[in-house]
Amino acid sequence: MKQVALGIDIGGTNTDFAFIDREGTILEEDRISTVNFQEPEVFVAALMEKVKLMHKKITEPIEIVGLGIGAPMGNINKGTIEYPADLPWKGIIPLAELIREHTELPILVTNDANAAAVGEMIYGAAQGMKNFVVITLGTGVGSGIVVDGKLVYGHSGFAGEVGHTIVRPGRTNRECGCGRMGCLETYVSATGLKRTLFKIMADSIEPSELRDTSFNAMTSLMIAEAAERGDILARRAFEHTGEMLGLKLADVVAHTDPEAIFLFGGLTLAKDLILEPTIRSFEENLLFVYKGKVKLLPSALNTRSSALLGASALAWDQYDKSRE
Amino acid sequence: MKQVALGIDIGGTNTDFAFIDREGTILEEDRISTVNFQEPEVFVAALMEKVKLMHKKITEPIEIVGLGIGAPMGNINKGTIEYPADLPWKGIIPLAELIREHTELPILVTNDANAAAVGEMIYGAAQGMKNFVVITLGTGVGSGIVVDGKLVYGHSGFAGEVGHTIVRPGRTNRECGCGRMGCLETYVSATGLKRTLFKIMADSIEPSELRDTSFNAMTSLMIAEAAERGDILARRAFEHTGEMLGLKLADVVAHTDPEAIFLFGGLTLAKDLILEPTIRSFEENLLFVYKGKVKLLPSALNTRSSALLGASALAWDQYDKSRE
Numbered sequence: 001m002k003q004v005a006l007g008i009d010i011g012g013t014n015t016d017f018a019f020i021d022r023e024g025t026i027l028e029e030d031r032i033s034t035v036n037f038q039e040p041e042v043f044v045a046a047l048m049e050k051v052k053l054m055h056k057k058i059t060e061p062i063e064i065v066g067l068g069i070g071a072p073m074g075n076i077n078k079g080t081i082e083y084p085a086d087l088p089w090k091g092i093i094p095l096a097e098l099i100r101e102h103t104e105l106p107i108l109v110t111n112d113a114n115a116a117a118v119g120e121m122i123y124g125a126a127q128g129m130k131n132f133v134v135i136t137l138g139t140g141v142g143s144g145i146v147v148d149g150k151l152v153y154g155h156s157g158f159a160g161e162v163g164h165t166i167v168r169p170g171r172t173n174r175e176c177g178c179g180r181m182g183c184l185e186t187y188v189s190a191t192g193l194k195r196t197l198f199k200i201m202a203d204s205i206e207p208s209e210l211r212d213t214s215f216n217a218m219t220s221l222m223i224a225e226a227a228e229r230g231d232i233l234a235r236r237a238f239e240h241t242g243e244m245l246g247l248k249l250a251d252v253v254a255h256t257d258p259e260a261i262f263l264f265g266g267l268t269l270a271k272d273l274i275l276e277p278t279i280r281s282f283e284e285n286l287l288f289v290y291k292g293k294v295k296l297l298p299s300a301l302n303t304r305s306s307a308l309l310g311a312s313a314l315a316w317d318q319y320d321k322s323r324e
Numbered sequence: 325m326k327q328v329a330l331g332i333d334i335g336g337t338n339t340d341f342a343f344i345d346r347e348g349t350i351l352e353e354d355r356i357s358t359v360n361f362q363e364p365e366v367f368v369a370a371l372m373e374k375v376k377l378m379h380k381k382i383t384e385p386i387e388i389v390g391l392g393i394g395a396p397m398g399n400i401n402k403g404t405i406e407y408p409a410d411l412p413w414k415g416i417i418p419l420a421e422l423i424r425e426h427t428e429l430p431i432l433v434t435n436d437a438n439a440a441a442v443g444e445m446i447y448g449a450a451q452g453m454k455n456f457v458v459i460t461l462g463t464g465v466g467s468g469i470v471v472d473g474k475l476v477y478g479h480s481g482f483a484g485e486v487g488h489t490i491v492r493p494g495r496t497n498r499e500c501g502c503g504r505m506g507c508l509e510t511y512v513s514a515t516g517l518k519r520t521l522f523k524i525m526a527d528s529i530e531p532s533e534l535r536d537t538s539f540n541a542m543t544s545l546m547i548a549e550a551a552e553r554g555d556i557l558a559r560r561a562f563e564h565t566g567e568m569l570g571l572k573l574a575d576v577v578a579h580t581d582p583e584a585i586f587l588f589g590g591l592t593l594a595k596d597l598i599l600e601p602t603i604r605s606f607e608e609n610l611l612f613v614y615k616g617k618v619k620l621l622p623s624a625l626n627t628r629s630s631a632l633l634g635a636s637a638l639a640w641d642q643y644d645k646s647r648e
Contacts, residue, residue, distance in 0.1 A: 073613075082613070131479040145579065147471050154581020155455040156617050164611045165575040167493070178611055251489040255469065255579045257478020287488045287502055289397075289406070293480050 001063045006051065007312025010034060010071040012086035017051060019062065020312040024123035026305060030054045040093045048102040066106035067099065068314030070115035070307055077157030079109045085177065108314040112136060112307055113160060114151055116264050116299070117144025118317050119310030125300035131258045134299065135162065135249070137267035140177070141185035147256055163189070167248055188245040190220035190267050197223055197237035208233040224270040238273045246281025253290050264299035264306065325387045330375065331636025334358060334395040336410035341375060343386065344636040348447035350629060354378045364417045372426040390430035391423065392638030394439035394631055401481030403433045409501065432638040436460060436631055438475055438484060440588050440623070441468025442641050443634030449586060449624035456582045458623065459486065459573070461591035464501070465509035471580055487513070491572055512569040514544035514591050521547055521561035532557040548594040562597045570605025577614050588623035588630065
């Protein structure tokens with residue numbers, strides 16, 4: 001019988017889900033609105049009903065090995081979502097417990113960066129690696145840390161919040177959504193790139209095609225396209241972003257000494273614009289014992305379906321380990 | 325038969341060694357000069373001969389479960405010492421290989437901070453903890469990170485160099501012995517405290533009893549004693565050191581999400597002078613998901629013999645795991 005995992009990616013607007021086999025092939029996928037459900041119980045009931053309908057579309061017999069769920073502030077120790085900023089639900093949502101009323105299968109919940117790390121290990125470029133880190137560069141910055149072949153969960157289930165390490169200490173620095181100042185994610189996320197561009201536009205008097213676009217209308221894609229066309233301020237914004245990221249990734253290495261760091265998420269679509277200055281700054285800032293030993297690479301997961309792949313990989317990883 | 329581990333602590337001046345039982349009791353201990361041996365081969369032969377003599381002093385029959393060795397730049401993956409700054413030997417010293425010519429017992433080599441972490445787990449306040457970090461505050465700053473009950477070795481065997489994460493980016497900051505600028509250890513080690521005091525003496529015009537002492541003559545103990553007597557500049561130096569340490573430890577938490585961080589080493593003898601501002605700054609800078617959940621504690625190991633205990637704990641840890 002064909003074995004599949006059910007991958008579920010809960011986002012602020014929509015929740016995607018799919019049956020995915022051990023090789024990372026999506027057999028069927030569908031989505032449901034997240035934002036339309038005020039109560040998590042009703043959301044879960046509707047989601048599981050949609051999963052049943054999706055199951056019926058598959059003609060061959062399948063065995064589901066487990067459910068892997070990526071969600072903002074997903075706590076892998078407890079199966080909860082805790083104080084999510086971007087979901088319609090407040091406080092601590094006992095997600096695994098709610099799903100447990102609909103299925104007996106193993107249920108794993110974690111945040112998208114941890115899911116991406118397991119996805120990289122199961123399907124991507126980290127196959128066979130024992131120690132690596134995945135950094136997600138999207139609206140925010142997330143991270144998933146793997147030590148000795150296992151995702152680091154931490155004591156309270158929230159390991160890997162490298163986006164909230166502080167790069168610029170002091171009260172006069174950039175405000176972060178977490179309520180503190182100077183976090184990495186205020187500099188090196190897609191939003192951080194935009195903030196850096198606006199700082200550069202403020203400090204410099206050089207012309208730029210981006211001076212006609214408002215803060216709210218600006219996207220990292222627009223900055224990347226301007227940089228490709230040679231816009232000096234856009235290029236400088238990528239340069240600064242990469243410098244800051246490389247510096248901080250050198251610090252990440254000094255914690256768990258990984259074999260590789262994978263960069264994942266929207267900002268990595270800018271390819272060399274972000275990779276080149278990041279790698280340069282990373283190598284420059286590494287402690288001598290690590291220099292030349294740690295690979296800094298783009299993720300090998302397809303970005304469109306990577307969140308789903310990552311989520312399903314949680315279930316596959318658990319299944320693989322249960323049979324060792 | 326009484327079981328013991330042979331703990332060996334290789335320092336720049338002397339090498340201490342002892343037979344230590346599972347409860348952390350030292351049965352016999354002795355030392356040999358490190359600095360007098362130009363060749364590591366000769367040092368190892370002399371050391372192992374001294375160990376034999378020490379063995380003869382113990383009248384009851386003992387079984388040695390293994391050798392645990394703490395050494396600067398000790399690489400636990402390879403059993404080597406690599407480019408140590410403070411030892412008489414240069415380059416890569418194949419320490420475990422040299423010792424292997426004298427014994428068949430298991431041999432484990434690591435740096436003092438990793439040894440301290442295992443010591444805390446086997447004998448100290450981290451017994452039963454699965455996720456914690458030990459920070460050593462001595463001449464430099466070291467760290468040992470435990471995840472899921474195991475010391476993190478890393479891909480190249482050099483995990484846990486938190487002393488060499490950068491707290492003040494930029495070329496104008498404090499020079500570090502590692503060749504870079506602005507490392508944590510330039511601020512929060514015993515030496516860092518002294519540098520901070522001299523910076524404060526330079527910036528301020530307030531009187532201080534420490535203004536009569538040269539940089540080379542100054543010790544962290546003198547600064548602690550002056551602070552105890554109410555010296556304002558000495559107090560301010562501890563305050564700044566604690567603020568910097570607390571800030572950076574909040575970043576450490578964002579990596580592996582430990583249950584506790586233990587502070588170990590000479591600077592912790594200053595007790596509340598260093599602990600109080602560190603804890604305050606730590607709690608203030610923690611990301612909200614960690615706030616109030618991570619204990620920041622002094623090490624429970626006796627500082628005098630802690631390096632030896634830590635080294636022997638490596639051997640006990642390996643022995644315990646081999647019998648699981």
